[in-house]
Amino acid sequence: MDGFADPEHPLVEEIRAASRSMARDWGFMGGQFAGADLSPSAVHALIEIDAGDISARDLGVRLRLEKSSVSRMLRKLVDSGDVCEAPAEHDSRIKLLSLTPPGRRRVSAIHAHARAQVAAALGRLKHGQHRTVLNGLRLYSEALAGVHEVRPDPPAVDVTPGYQVGLIASVTRMHALHDARGAGIGQRVESAVAAGLADFCDRLGRPGNGIWTARQGGDIVGAVAIDGDGPGLGVAHLRWFIVDEGLRGRGVGRKLLASALDFADGQGFAETHLWTVDGSSAARHLRESHGFVCVEERPATQWGQDVLEQRFARRRA
Structure with a gap:
């Protein structure tokens, strides 16, 4: 390590002095930080929340703040x-x-x-000095992260358009696990989803039809489709x-939904509709944040259970 592990090395004090100067210049010492009447931690919290759905617990880990500080x-x-807060679809104890x-307007002003x-x-x-600044900050940030023993981030989730090998089986399994609320329901859900999805994949060559999968480390962990043949x-x-249940609340659904709606708008559809059942407030918030409005409700029986079916509609942006 070229001797830099020594706390008494002359460069250590120089870097500390430069860090303190940077903190003052950024506004950490008081006054308006990032042009907002908020504390530095609150500004960073808004930026993290803006990046995608995140729980209060995950926010505390990212900002390295204790639970009580995050709560306040x-x-x-x-x-x-x-x-705003909403319970996670898979666990109401988790606040997304x-x-x-x-x-969003405040964060835009901060940026x-x-x-x-x-x-x-x-x-x-x-x-020629600009790249030196960037590379130096990256190296220093990575070194500091090592001090805090931050675990490596999980593989990134990529959204890919079009049919992918294993798509029908993976998506069918996720729906079956999500909807299997009683004995025998899982098989019926699997049969219905697999048959409908297989038929749709055969129609992907038609204009107005598209499908997107979220992949993490080679595994399919989410999906959405736009069916224009209605x-x-x-x-x-x-x-x-x-x-996938283990990735809900991490922004994956937001990425998928944005890709699908961009496609629908680009194809010239005046409206995009979806049918669902009354349930998770977090899922409803995600739909409404993308412009969907509930336009119809009706009682129905689904998989042997009484439910309230809802139709959401979104006009082209």
Whole structure:
């Protein structure tokens, strides 16, 4: 390590001094941080929440804050109208966080302020020094992360369009595990999902039909489809939307939904509809955050159980 593990090495004090100076210049010592009337931890919390659905526990891990500190900070952000909470679909004890419209506007202003601050600093450097700054900050950040013994992040989740080998079996399994609420239901769910999905995959070559899978480390962990072959003129149907239970609340569903709706808009569909049953408030919040509105409700029997079916509609952006 070239002797730099020694706390008495001269460069250690120089780096500490540079770090303190940077903290002052960023505004950590007081005043408005990132152009907002919020504490640095609250600003970072909003940015993390904006990146995708995240639980309060995961937020504390990312920010390295104790549970009580996270709770107090989130209560202030909820009371200010910047953040809202909803129970996770797979576990109501887990609170998923998302930004409200005012919260998204606040984060946009924070990003704009920070970009201007960085651009102004880079503008004072000589040609060729910008990449040196970036590489140095990355190396130093990675070294500090090692001090905190941060576990490696799990493999990234990528959203891929089109049919993938194993898609029908993987998506069928996720739906069966999610919907199997009683004896014998699992088999009926599997048969219905597998048959419908297989038929749809045979129609993927038609304009207006598309499917997207979320993959992590080679495994299919989520999916969604846009079926444009429905009887409604100018109406697409969003179908087979599912995310593996272990990844819910981590932004995977948001990525899938955004890909599908971008496709539907690009194909010129005036509206996108989806049928579901009344259930998770977190799932409903995700739909509504993408412009879906509940336009119809009706009692029905599904897999031998009485449910309230709901039709959501979204007009083209």
